[in-house]
Amino acid sequence: xxxxxxxxxxxxxxxxxxxxxxxxxxxxxxxxxxxxxxxxxxxxxxxxxxxxxxxxxxxxxxxxxxxxxxxxxxxxxxxxxxxxxxxxxxxxxxxxxxxxxxxxxxxxxxxxxxxxxxxxxxxxxxxxxxxxxxxxxxxxxxxxxxxxxxxxxxxxxxxxxxxxxxxxxxxxxxxxxxxxxxxxxxxxxxxxxxxxxxxxxxxxxxxxxxxxxxxxxxxxxxxxxxxxxxxxxxxxxxxxxxxxxxxxxxxxxxxxxxxxxxxxxxxxxxxxxxxxx
Numbered sequence: 001x002x003x004x005x006x007x008x009x010x011x012x013x014x015x016x017x018x019x020x021x022x023x024x025x026x027x028x029x030x031x032x033x034x035x036x037x038x039x040x041x042x043x044x045x046x047x048x049x050x051x052x053x054x055x056x057x058x059x060x061x062x063x064x065x066x067x068x069x070x071x072x073x074x075x076x077x078x079x080x081x082x083x084x085x086x087x088x089x090x091x092x093x094x095x096x097x098x099x100x101x102x103x104x105x106x107x108x109x110x111x112x113x114x115x116x117x118x119x120x121x122x123x124x125x126x127x128x129x130x131x132x133x134x135x136x137x138x139x140x141x142x143x144x145x146x147x148x149x150x151x152x153x154x155x156x157x158x159x160x161x162x163x164x165x166x167x168x169x170x171x172x173x174x175x176x177x178x179x180x181x182x183x184x185x186x187x188x189x190x191x192x193x194x195x196x197x198x199x200x201x202x203x204x205x206x207x208x209x210x211x212x213x214x215x216x217x218x219x220x221x222x223x224x225x226x227x228x229x230x231x232x233x234x235x236x237x238x239x240x241x242x243x244x245x246x247x248x249x250x251x252x253x254x255x256x257x258x259x260x261x262x263x264x265x266x267x268x269x270x271x272x273x274x275x276x277x
Contacts, residue, residue: 016091018090022089022200025156026155026156026201033156036052040052043063045060046131046132049077049078049079050077050141050211051211056071069082074206075209075210086209091202094215095155095198096155096195096197097152097195097200097213098162099153100134100139100191101191101222102130102173102189104123104126104148105189106230110188125187126149129176129177130144137158138158139151139153139157139169143210152213163239163242163243166193167193167233170191171269174233174270174271180270180272188230190226190231190232191232191233192221192224192225194217194220194235194238196216196220197217198213220264223255224257224266233270234255234266234267236265237267250267250269251267253266253268
């Protein structure tokens with residue numbers, strides 16, 4: 001008999017001792033987080049805690065500090081309570097979730113045509129819009145990297161319709177940047193949305209700990225965003241199916257994404273596309 005399974009012998013330390021906690025947090029079986037986030041996102045104002053959406057700006061910030069949800073000094077993206085959770089319960093679980101990458105097209109050429117200060121102002125405006133849209137559509141702001149905004153849509157916050165929420169958030173970002181308007185976009189943006197299984201949880205060691213996602217589906221979403229033209233949203237088949245996407249008459253592309261051995265089918269949406277049946 002294998003010694004690890006003999007009665008009275010320890011099988012060794014649990015490789016993920018906080019799995020139950022994280023699964024309840026992310027999948028919504030523990031409803032406290034979902035209720036808290038749903039309540040806090042309606043209290044003004046931005047910026048917000050990436051995890052629970054507690055407002056850091058006035059007038060809501062005073063109330064948040066009384067509740068221990070003031071901005072954490074060692075990591076200003078999170079409130080004190082959420083950062084304590086990320087640090088204390090380091091880990092996460094694999095769940096099915098939806099992901100959104102929104103990417104500025106031609107940012108290098110754009111930066112060449114203006115001063116560095118003007119370019120920073122444009123990107124900050126984009127970040128503010130993306131953060132507001134993600135929170136409004138029950139997404140979690142993962143990070144802003146260069147000219148890209150990344151959002152995570154988990155069952156605990158977006159329910160079983162997390163794919164629809166991600167698609168609607170992508171469409172809202174395109175509309176907010178002027179796509180589909182007679183004047184045209186003030187900032188050219190393309191997006192990728194994909195649904196699949198990823199590891200979601202606490203990544204990195206304090207004070208750089210953050211809630212993020214890892215896995216092939218995250219990479220696929222990033223590649224879809226890179227392949228999208230200005231004003232386009234590329235959606236993988238799983239996200240389209242979960243969202244009830246009305247695919248009849250919608251363009252499908254088969255993409256040779258970097259790092260993938262087979263082509264990846266993706267539906268092409270725009271800001272004005274009717275996204276669901």
